[in-house]
Amino acid sequence: MKKPLPTSWLQGIPPYVPGTSKDTIMKRYGIAQPIKLASNENPLGPSPKALEAIEGIKGAAHIYPDPDAADLRKAAAAFFRRPPQQIIVGNGSDEIIDLICRAFIEPGDEVIIPGCTFSYYNIAALACGARVITSRMNDHLIDIAAIAENLSEKTKIVFVANPNNPTGTCLGKQEILDLTAMVPANTLLVIDEAYAAFVRRDDFLSATNLIEDHANVVTMHTLSKSHGLAGLRVGFGIASEPVTETLYRIKPPFNVNILALKAGEAALYDSEFLQQTLENTWEGLDYIYKEMDRLGIDYVPSQTNFVLIRIGTDAPRVYEELLKRGIITRSMASYGLGEYIRVSVGLPNENRAFIAHLEEVL
Ligand SMILES: Cc1ncc(COP(=O)(O)O)c(C=O)c1O
Numbered sequence: 001m002k003k004p005l006p007t008s009w010l011q012g013i014p015p016y017v018p019g020t021s022k023d024t025i026m027k028r029y030g031i032a033q034p035i036k037l038a039s040n041e042n043p044l045g046p047s048p049k050a051l052e053a054i055e056g057i058k059g060a061a062h063i064y065p066d067p068d069a070a071d072l073r074k075a076a077a078a079f080f081r082r083p084p085q086q087i088i089v090g091n092g093s094d095e096i097i098d099l100i101c102r103a104f105i106e107p108g109d110e111v112i113i114p115g116c117t118f119s120y121y122n123i124a125a126l127a128c129g130a131r132v133i134t135s136r137m138n139d140h141l142i143d144i145a146a147i148a149e150n151l152s153e154k155t156k157i158v159f160v161a162n163p164n165n166p167t168g169t170c171l172g173k174q175e176i177l178d179l180t181a182m183v184p185a186n187t188l189l190v191i192d193e194a195y196a197a198f199v200r201r202d203d204f205l206s207a208t209n210l211i212e213d214h215a216n217v218v219t220m221h222t223l224s225k226s227h228g229l230a231g232l233r234v235g236f237g238i239a240s241e242p243v244t245e246t247l248y249r250i251k252p253p254f255n256v257n258i259l260a261l262k263a264g265e266a267a268l269y270d271s272e273f274l275q276q277t278l279e280n281t282w283e284g285l286d287y288i289y290k291e292m293d294r295l296g297i298d299y300v301p302s303q304t305n306f307v308l309i310r311i312g313t314d315a316p317r318v319y320e321e322l323l324k325r326g327i328i329t330r331s332m333a334s335y336g337l338g339e340y341i342r343v344s345v346g347l348p349n350e351n352r353a354f355i356a357h358l359e360e361v362l
Pocket residue numbers: 039040091092093094095118161164165192194221222223224230233234235
């Protein structure tokens with residue numbers, strides 16, 4: 001029977017595997033209050049200033065949002081120290097990834113993606129007919145030499161998450177400079193800084209500083225993690241004007257809703273909330289490291305708000321047992337890290353519950 005067929009390259013796209021929701025665990029195991037440490041969300045909730053802003057604007061829900069997101073871009077310009085015309089706002093940074101792929105990839109173009117990283121780069125690139133080249137990792141680090149080996153005349157985009165998800169590792173200033181120098185001017189170098197706010201190592205360089213001299217560098221940012229707005233969806237692309245103008249040409253006109261616009265703007269000015277978030281994250285990370293050392297469990301020191309933990313061959317059982325007890329971590333099987341789980345930093349009592357249950361399960 002005849003039927004409409006999607007593009008031939010759509011067939012091989014792996015599905016995105018999200019973190020298990022609290023709702024699923026409540027229903028499956030009858031647990032009243034599961035603890036979700038699976039999606040690197042902000043355990044403090046949304047910024048209070050963002051909540052206030054939503055209250056003030058919700059009566060305008062029948063009016064289309066500002067297609068230029070002018071006020072939010074102004075706030076982002078102050079926060080990221082780049083001019084508003086170098087900033088584009090997306091419905092989460094997922095949408096920025098999509099816009100980049102749709103605007104730049106022709107079927108058959110090559111896109112280089114490190115072997116263990118955020119899975120949506122692969123999905124978005126494949127959906128545009130790209131040939132994805134997977135560059136090898138160096139242990140849990142993104143290997144820039146491996147990226148260099150894979151560059152070719154056909155390379156249209158290189159995606160690098162810095163810090164990287166799910167490994168939590170981060171490239172230092174010199175590596176970012178080397179990477180920028182080695183990627184040719186006609187290849188887009190996309191540096192995703194979703195977790196940059198959490199970085200503690202002092203040789204971190206945000207690639208937003210390189211945009212002035214490198215017209216092919218795009219950085220991406222999100223308010224989903226450090227600013228607690230994952231459910232509202234606010235992400236940014238920051239790049240030279242020719243790149244942002246190109247992305248603007250295909251952006252859905254009203255892509256960011258009015259609640260997200262107002263909340264995003266307020267959250268960017270809420271430096272107190274950001275500070276509390278960082279303190280909670282760093283204390284939580286140090287606590288988890290200390291407990292892992294006590295339990296003799298390997299982990300990858302993290303520059304983000306989550307930790308990759310090596311449980312061993314028992315990881316699938318441990319992950320399931322934790323779920324049954326209402327502790328939702330992330331299985332790393334779909335990332336090819338079958339012996340690991342990834343845990344987001346929660347509130348102090350949530351971190352303690354995770355450790356207590358993990359110890360029992362082990
Ligand atoms: C590295 C990285 N980039 C982008 C995203 C997507 O973020 P957003 O919620 O802004 O779409 C995530 C979400 O987990 C991520 O880990």
